[in-house]
Amino acid sequence: MAHQPVGDSQTLTTGTSSTRVQFTVQSDTLRVVPTSQNVHVAIGTTATATTSDYFVPSGTPATLNLGRASCIGIGAISKGAATVITLPEGMGNPFRVDDVVTVSGITGVTGFNTTGKVVSIQDRLQNKVEDYISAVEGQADDFVDSGYKMKYDPYNHLLELGAKAAHARKMRPFYVDCYNELVDVYNKDDEYYVEAWSHLKPKYHKKMMDFYGIIVDDLDRIIKNSTAQRKPRKKKTLSAARLVKKLKYQDEFKKLKLVSINPEKIIGAVELWVFNTRYNRLGVYRAVNSVRGFSVKGCTIQHFDENESVQKTARKPKEVLNVLNKRTLKSMFKNMKTKEQLLTGRINAQTILLGVF
Secondary structure, three states: OOOOOOOOOOOOOOOOOOOOOOOOOOOOEEEEOOOOOOEEEOOOOOOOOOOOOEEEOOOOOEEEEOOOOOOOOOOEEEOOOOOEEEOOOOOOOOOOOOOOOOOOOOOOOOOOOOOOOOOOHHHHHHHHHHHHHHHHHHHHHHHHHOOOOOOOOHHHHHHHHOOOHHHHHHHHHHHHHHHHHHHHHHHOOOHHHHHHOOOOOHHHHHHHHHHHHHHHHHHHHHHHHHHOOOOOOOOOOOOHHHHOOOOOOOOEEHHHOEEOOOHHHHEOOOEEEEEEOOOOEEEEEEEOOOOOOEEEEOOEEEOEOOOOOEEEEOOOHHHHOOOOOHHHHHHHHHHOOOOOEEOOOEOOOOEEEEEEO
């Protein structure tokens, strides 16, 4: 998922004894990255980490929840040698056992301002959005804990929580970023993200990518069902290298001094010339759509015009393939007297990829 750093990072030198650092809480999340040895982490005003506290292996980043800051009512205040503030039972609060509250920076006043702050509609909306994101991320954690087998229905889950189209619109950019981050990991396009997700096997990267993709789809569905104005998600396309990974073709044909081009060039091209070295057949694929061009699935060319993609047997292949450019190939192909045959889209180990245009 995407991170938005706040504050300055801090470095601790760890050892056999506990080490402590003080910092201002500016977020509900703390990221810890041990670089040289395993550590145990405890968080609190007077916390001291022991071997029974949260364990983080060396070289593995951990994201710890600090809890979202909130304002709550006070049940009672008892004055005396010490002032005791009692919080209502059954309500969440941002404090932990032994936490200390300090008030500072107040000058020139005899008391505190107890006037209630008016919360704007946008603030209320944002608070709800954060609550919904927290609930969905809890499901993401459960999905991981289940071994990536848990079935999750974001649409009904969010509706049961009370999410509306306005909430879904604000949640959508966050989960599109999560989805696109996993696409970068799957394509190996971003070294930072690949390292951050290196604790998972590649097959689980795809499962997490699909998990967040479903969330975005259901957020879109909530928006559409409420307003009938759905904005399509901008998905990143899989890399050309990954699309042609399983493509089988002939690298070189020494008899005619032919070498195949990089198959990644096929993706998005509108014309592909091929030569079958077993049957001496010269063929040309033409894309059905000049904007989208070709794609590849396994060993098959996709999105080609089945009526315009043809091949002929070359009786003198050395003369026909003497010059490999679009104009010459087209001319030679036109002058060949053998019968035209439709291409099937299949590429095999006897196929030289002559060029794309």
